[in-house]
Amino acid sequence: MTDDVTEPGSLPEPVDGHEAPLTEKLEAILLVLEEPLGLVALAAAVGAPVPAVRQAIETLVDDYDGRGNGPRRGFELREVGGGWRLYVRDDHDGLVAEFVGGQAPARLSQAALETLAVIAYKQPVTRGQVASIRAVNVDSVVRTLLARGLITELFADSETGAINYGTTDALLQNLGINSLDELPPISPLLDDGSNGFEESSIR
Template identity: 50%
Template sequence: MSEPTAAAAPGATAPDGAGAADEQLAFDVADFPGGVHAALEAVLMVVDEPVTTAALASALEQPADDVRRALAELEAGYAGQQRGFTLREVGGGWRMYSRHEYAPVVERFVLDGQQARLTQASLETLAVIAYRQPVSRSRVAAVRGVNVDGVIRTLLGRGLVEEVGHDEESTATLYGTTSYFLERLGLQSIDELPALAPYLPEVDMLDEIAEGGRG
């Protein structure tokens, strides 16, 4: 007679912690107080670029049609409540934007902020963009060795850098300096910048640097 198979003890985990990461990330959007709508807001508050419906649906583990319907409902709700922000689908993706009626307030805030001096981090990031443009956010971060999301937002807000396209392979947004940047430095073109480029890593080395920093 064969012996009965021992049942797993309550709360037991897989050997060597296998599957622990999956269990930690597992969730059910329905368990959140605000459901799908609040979960979408949480994700959209941390993105810097428009996110597709498919990507949002994957993150929430919800059907794409349900996510699209929830996005439309959020947009309509913001309009009905006369909130200072709105949700728009631009370039195939969704992102939060300030409502155009409040442009004068936003403009004054941005212009007031331009009176402050740039921080060392902003100056370093601006230099990398100036010499390596067009360059992606990840490559700028690879050169500086730190996250540059907030700094780039500041430079965008001050009109010193702008989006100039997308990388053909990674689709990452590429950044470059603006005419306002040249005006502030008294230059006619980027070609008049001092010869600093030779002291920066070559472009084809930046991905290796980035990989090393994540190791």
């Protein structure tokens, strides 16, 4: 009798017996990343040696930049803060912003509003810090706020590679204010001024 349980740290065998190319595996991981991931972590994710992953990353970069057999892509594989992640090319930012802004607006959920408040008062702040303050996973909510143009990526932490987020002018327009300085003090709105809001760090 065989044991169908996959050992921890091992990868399941392909159903059709075909081993996917390393570049294909990396693309699958890169497509779902919220923050840049280093070579060691990527190697662990796809079960391959770091040198092989480094070479595969270089292949993907060349492919997306049009240095392979195909045309240049509308996205690029960029190294930020020691990690790798897919980004829309800078020359398409206007197109993407117009598309996102033209989508039918929907009311933000309570979770999105709470996450937006944390970012507004604590920026620059990482997803991990927001999740710690709210005590819940905020990945999907942050994606929603990014898509709505209410927050933006400010910079990547030089040590961890974690993306720091901040609010955009679109938020100010929606609130009808000129700057974040016009936001009301947060502490009086809380029972005891806890949950990371003892001192406002509005910039």
